[in-house]
Amino acid sequence: MSVLALAGVSRWYGNVVAVNDVTFEVGPGITGLLGPNGAGKTTLLHMMAGFLAPSAGEVRLDATPTWRHPQVYRQIGFVPEREAVYSFLTGRQFVVASARLSGMAGAVAAADRAIDMVELRDAADRAIGGYSKGMKQRAKVAAALVHDPPTLILDEPFNGMDPRQRLSMMDLLRAMAADGRTILFSSHILEEVERLSDQVLVVVAGRLAASGDFRRIRRLMTDRPHSFTLRSSDDRRLARELLAAPEIESVELRDGVLTLRTGDYGALTRAVAPAAQRAGVSLLELRPADESLESVFSYLVRR
């Protein structure tokens, strides 16, 4: 059981604030750190893992500050986002070296176990330089968990993995969490966080925009008004027809673009086609106007 705690943590580079007064605790289980690219996720993770000094505030793992206390790495496994690895080592040598640097006895046996956990056995005796991105990622994970740390921090662990590898990595993290480990991973992909994490931290522009149970945050995200843009053979005719549908909150026709807003995603998609049929208009395109993660985030921030 270990708890990572951030208290009033900020980090700035000159005049640029990368992380702004963030306070939270991460305990056992899987916590997803969600945010768009450039939101400060890596800065935050690096401060949590003790690779970066907070400009203000403090990060502690249980009682020990992580910055400038290398002994905390007995309790932490860290998987960096960067792909760089010692390309001249084989996967096995890399994991064994990682075990030895952690001061483990029985490093070779531990490396064997870690390699099996990430399913890298077949490639373990090849040089890492020839690995695919997904294989490198798994070698990095094996090196991070070889000393069986109670806390695992992973920066964008699913980058470059194919869907099958993604699933098996998710299973691995779930199994490790079930053993009572504290696991924190970052991602800019909503679906990954949704499938894996019990707790979610949403970071936008260096601030903690939301935190807590994923279902609660999911509701926050889905309750917001959705907007769609629409193209058809006769937008004005279609707009008149759509305005009659109660599911649709507003219809706007500006600069030749027809925009619809609704609180009920499902009802809108069911209402559009019949309306077009009634109006005798051909639908050319219906697309969500703001489904990018960034707009979801900015909605959360405004609340």
Next chain:
Amino acid sequence: MIATLACLTLRALLNRRRTLLLGLLGALIVVVAMVYRLGGPAEAEALDFTADLLGNFGLAALLPLVAVIVGTSALGSELDDGTIVYLLAKPVPRPLIVIVKFMVASGVTGLLVALPIIVAGVIGAGGDPSLGIGYAVAALFGALEYTAVFLALSLVTSRALVIGLAYVVVWEGVVAGLFAGTRILSVQQHALAVADALVDEGGVTAELAFATALPIGVAVTIGAVVLAVRRLSLVELRGETG
């Protein structure tokens, strides 16, 4: 832990193609000595020539070139490509990382320089090893000092190789030639002073007294290692995206 660290450092250094090129450069000094010997020179002349060869080629060119490349990449290449994270994410005391890297880098430098110097010295002096050994010991002394300085430099700036080369070429090559007072801060002059103290015959002409060069060299080496330890414990990792 120490063995693993040393092994990683050594493999990273030997894996680089430029390290092998440096080995070839060392072989060149042996070839020059052999070719000279084939010309059948007079013995007294041969000692002068060999001393010049070992001093001007070995200590003044080969040594700093090998040291700047090996010294700046022992930790610097890991800082550049981000693999340093795999060392920093381990409960290894930071001073230990620096000291092991320093030992391995100065060992590699010393070997790449001292070995060809001994061989070239024995060949050039017609079988007498004393000249070669004297210069080789000086090269080992210089290797320790240079490597410490360049290792520390790689933790201070990301342009360590360029700055290191500039120090060797401009400071030691030009400035130290023009202003005698600056020679006190020239690693090359420290190494020459050691050679001078060890070799009686032959034309070693050190500009610094051994009694001055030795303590300064030792102090610079220790100071640079201490600086490197301090810098490493303050190294911060930044993400590529933030």
